[in-house]
Amino acid sequence: MDPYDHDLERGMRNRRAILGDAWVDKSVANANAFNADFQNFITRYAWNDVWGRPGLDARTRRIIVLAITCALGRWEEYELHLRAALTGGSGAGLGAGDHADTRLTPDEVKEVLMQAAIYAGVPAANTGVAIATRLLREIGRELPPLPATEAVHPGTGRSRRSQGSPALHYTLREPRSGAPAPHTFVLSHALGCDASLWDELANALAAQHRVICYDHRGHGDSDAPPGPYTMAALAQDAERLLAELQPGPVIWVGLSLGGMVGLELALRHPERLKALVIANSSSGFGHEGRSAWQQRIDAIEHGGLEAVADAAMQRWFSESFRQAQAATVARWRRRVVSTPVAGYLGASHAVMHMDTTARLPQIAVPALVIAGDQDQGTPLAMSQAIAHAVPKARLVVIDGAAHLSVLEQPGAFEAAVRDFIGGV
Incomplete structure (x- = not known):
């Protein structure tokens, strides 16, 4: 029997592409007798069985994950995926490779949170916006002041x-x-x-x-x-x-x-x-x-x-x-x-x-x-x-x-x- 575990390897490939090598390396290094089974399970079933499906592109799956974790208030998971989304897969800013094809712009993240406010509630979106604002500043994105009275709907203009x-x-x-x-x-x-x-x-x-x-x-x-x-x-x-x-x-x-x-x-x-x-x-x-x-x-x-x-x-x-x-x-x-x-x-x-x-x-x-x-x-x-x-x-x-x-x-x-x- 082929000793190469395709499900695990494909899952790890997808996990690295989405979250970045540095973040995955850190997670793998923390594996122990208690959590190794869970890591193996997640890598196979989340990162291979779901993320490996070709029916949706990786950027769309990013958006789905952000919306769901925001709606459920799973803020640790939300922050992990949000940071990866904003950096194109460079994990927690630890020097991993850039995957620009899965990157989301701040405006795209904003639209996810605006939609979440309608379907998941304003309190959830409010926390999501606060976390996103902090992460954008951490990764060096300029956020110039803009009074709320000056904001306009981008679909209709000022x-x-x-x-x-x-x-x-x-x-x-x-x-x-x-x-x-x-x-x-x-x-x-x-x-x-x-x-x-x-x-x-x-x-x-x-x-x-x-x-x-x-x-x-x-x-x-x-x-x-x-x-x-x-x-x-x-x-x-x-x-x-x-x-x-x-x-x-x-x-x-x-x-x-x-x-x-x-x-x-x-x-x-x-x-x-x-x-x-x-x-x-x-x-x-x-x-x-x-x-x-x-x-x-x-x-x-x-x-x-x-x-x-x-x-x-x-x-x-x-x-x-x-x-x-x-x-x-x-x-x-x-x-x-x-x-x-x-x-x-x-x-x-x-x-x-x-x-x-x-x-x-x-x-x-x-x-x-x-x-x-x-x-x-x-x-x-x-x-x-x-x-x-x-x-x-x-x-x-x-x-x-x-x-x-x-x-x-x-x-x-x-x-x-x-x-x-x-x-x-």
Whole structure:
């Protein structure tokens, strides 16, 4: 019979990878006639039979252990695994090897404890936070002062309003990496939407970049002055916001109305932009298009936003998406009908009369034009016209996407943006 004990050896391998050589060596050296059986048992059944299963990666198993030991108040075990998590397997700081693939960042540990507070109770999480704070200081992590009143939800950013009139509501997400932001993005939403249109993309970009999302006048929490509005006025709103925040040249990402504002801003204030992403948008409407907009305006003036909400959902989302994601469609229908009528009408006038087509060759910044192959609101030909006229533009068509492509195909939308900024 093979004298090599595979279960024990594999368990010891996993134990060393997760806790670090120094910690395991110290534990093994303390084995005696009383606890040796228990060490053997744990090494086989915990470290081989469970930690050796390929169904979850080691980082995920770390998170599970931290959450459970915190919930149960097993603070010695919690501290052991927390220290290993923060140091990537370097045990108790005793010089063991680094296993970066299993390391957790302080922010990831924080999220474990925030979740534990909900499911295991605040007292348990409170103790967990205190132990984590002490360990972070022990291993030399800087913890700069931050008043609790200044903490913001990382998934929504800091909410503010601009100076001047109309005041614009905007959110600011600083890069979660803690490093200087390579780019600042400004995300500009569609007619009848608000800044929450961008939640998923904004949170993805904010891992490394600064992200500003704002509500157009007449939308969301921004002021809603009486209309009609013009595209020049909406672009001037954006210019005032950028002048106030002083982020330097930004990458503008605008969808539909937001894309139209981006084109106007690029023509009027090119110094504000580093690059331009125009999604599901247009540079102008012919006679037939303007007539359709006038009919929509007339319907709202007679019957309110309920009169156009269902038709908007038909344009915004493909049939397959409407069937599969009825709750999402219902949410955005509620957003449309809760938009101030003055704001929706005012912006509709701006869209109806907007025409930047002849001026597009003057745009000098790199541009990405995104279209949805099922977009009825701004058909592919409109995006093709923009991409053809802007000198440094290229076109990406997202399959299976209608008008709100960032909601319908978020992965493809983000991939297109990331590929584009790689060359900016």
